[in-house]
Amino acid sequence: MLRKVQPSMWRCQLMWGLLLLTAVPSRAKLGTFWHVSDFHLDVNYTAGDGDVTKMCWKKAGGYDGAQPGTFGDYECDAPLALVESAVDAMERIHPNPDFIMWTGDDTAHVDDNSLTNVLKNRFPNADVLPVLGNHDYYPKNQLPPTENDLQTKVADLWKTWLADEYADFKSGGRYYRDIPNTSVSVLALNTLIWYKSNQVTAPETDNDPAEQFKWIDDTLTELAKRKRKVYIMGHIPPGTFERYQQKKEGFHWFQERFNKKYIEMVQKHANVIKAQFFAHHHTDSFRLFFNATDATRPVSYMLLVPGVTPWRSSLSEETGANNPGIRLVTYDTDTGLVKEISTYYLDLTQANNNNRADWKLEYNFTKNYQLNAINPTTLYNLTKTMKTNRTLFDRYYSANTVNLEKPEVCQEKCQRLHWCAITEVDYERFSQCNAASSTSAWAAGTLVAAVVLILRPW
Numbered sequence: 001m002l003r004k005v006q007p008s009m010w011r012c013q014l015m016w017g018l019l020l021l022t023a024v025p026s027r028a029k030l031g032t033f034w035h036v037s038d039f040h041l042d043v044n045y046t047a048g049d050g051d052v053t054k055m056c057w058k059k060a061g062g063y064d065g066a067q068p069g070t071f072g073d074y075e076c077d078a079p080l081a082l083v084e085s086a087v088d089a090m091e092r093i094h095p096n097p098d099f100i101m102w103t104g105d106d107t108a109h110v111d112d113n114s115l116t117n118v119l120k121n122r123f124p125n126a127d128v129l130p131v132l133g134n135h136d137y138y139p140k141n142q143l144p145p146t147e148n149d150l151q152t153k154v155a156d157l158w159k160t161w162l163a164d165e166y167a168d169f170k171s172g173g174r175y176y177r178d179i180p181n182t183s184v185s186v187l188a189l190n191t192l193i194w195y196k197s198n199q200v201t202a203p204e205t206d207n208d209p210a211e212q213f214k215w216i217d218d219t220l221t222e223l224a225k226r227k228r229k230v231y232i233m234g235h236i237p238p239g240t241f242e243r244y245q246q247k248k249e250g251f252h253w254f255q256e257r258f259n260k261k262y263i264e265m266v267q268k269h270a271n272v273i274k275a276q277f278f279a280h281h282h283t284d285s286f287r288l289f290f291n292a293t294d295a296t297r298p299v300s301y302m303l304l305v306p307g308v309t310p311w312r313s314s315l316s317e318e319t320g321a322n323n324p325g326i327r328l329v330t331y332d333t334d335t336g337l338v339k340e341i342s343t344y345y346l347d348l349t350q351a352n353n354n355n356r357a358d359w360k361l362e363y364n365f366t367k368n369y370q371l372n373a374i375n376p377t378t379l380y381n382l383t384k385t386m387k388t389n390r391t392l393f394d395r396y397y398s399a400n401t402v403n404l405e406k407p408e409v410c411q412e413k414c415q416r417l418h419w420c421a422i423t424e425v426d427y428e429r430f431s432q433c434n435a436a437s438s439t440s441a442w443a444a445g446t447l448v449a450a451v452v453l454i455l456r457p458w
């Protein structure tokens with residue numbers, strides 16, 4: 001039945017319509033990408049009753065009597081069943097990402113191309129952006145800053161993905177790519193030439209191996225002119241490992257001069273860099289970068305993605321193991337701002353008990369940390385709040401090992417180290433932060449807090 005609308009009512013409806021149109025902001029176009037890392041595929045892994053010396057390379061050294069499960073073991077690197085279940089989960093949860101960031105430590109030997117094939121088969125049309133990790137070649141950690149057999153071999157293995165970036169990767173292990181139909185460009189770095197265990201680049205005479213800092217500076221200047229929004233990705237992160245408590249100076253990876261140069265680079269180009277994505281720790285954390293002259297102003301942040309391997313770190317007892325994790329990032333394709341970070345995980349014990357790999361959402365970043373946006377300022381505020389709000393810190397700590405360790409194990413000293421690692425990427429400042437706050441006054445936030453105030457007010 002047609003209803004005759006009164007003119008006054010019609011006008012009223014039009015007014016409401018106009019009001020609604022002006023009230024609703026233009027909807028941002030959202031894109032997604034996977035960030036996955038540190039699969040550490042162990043092709044020799046043997047589940048169940050078998051020759052214990054062959055179960056996995058670590059068990060072979062100190063077998064503890066437990067039988068490794070189908071999907072892995074906290075003492076071992078990842079069996080193929082775990083790797084395949086992770087890629088299955090990516091395909092099931094979000095089969096059409098704009099791209100996949102794959103930040104290294106894939107296999108023990110680069111001759112083994114199984115992982116590349118697993119990804120190629122499941123995501124035949126996806127843009128995969130790979131970089132090398134320090135465990136992707138032998139002898140591990142050693143990589144010259146010039147064109148070499150390894151990079152040539154890997155460039156050929158990844159040729160279909162690298163396309164235009166093939167030559168850049170082959171000569172320097174780095175490249176950048178404009179993501180189609182977005183304002184985002186991804187800068188993929190070769191962090192191995194800055195690694196402290198890389199003896200080839202250790203001599204202090206070379207302050208810019210492969211001229212990578214110069215290349216970053218030139219590229220970011222050019223991308224800023226083109227009004228691109230940049231994500232930086234790499235395997236080994238700058239700064240200090242948040243789970244190492246043995247020494248007050250902590251444990252870091254970059255040679256010190258490269259760590260300083262990296263921080264300066266971020267400070268200089270903070271406007272164009274929208275976020276940084278790194279790996280290597282196998283744990284879930286983040287880092288903050290501050291303005292060069294105003295230590296209170298956060299200007300950039302870095303997200304550390306958990307690994308797929310559950311392997312218990314041999315670095316020190318407290319560094320521990322983790323549940324396998326993968327991460328889906330939602331971003332605004334125009335502004336490049338990260339809108340959500342969704343981490344999915346596998347409860348390894350449960351998976352082995354049930355003989356089924358049931359990957360689930362672990363947490364959404366904004367909901368978990370009660371944030372209305374993800375940017376350097378909100379992350380700094382969150383970090384400051386976590387110091388006194390134990391509920392929020394517990395959530396961070398549970399996420400740190402991907403729901404494996406209970407947060408109660410992390411008390412004062414441990415909590416302080418996380419604070420210092422997150423806020424102080426510079427090694428010297430990390431040491432000062434740790435020393436200045438390593439008394440009981442830290443928790444009370446009294447006298448010693450005044451000293452910390454000079455370093456980084458909070």
Ligand SMILES: [Zn+2]
Binds near residue numbers: 038040105135281282
């Ligand atoms: Zn790794």
Ligand SMILES: [Zn+2]
Binds near residue numbers: 235
């Ligand atoms: Zn690594």
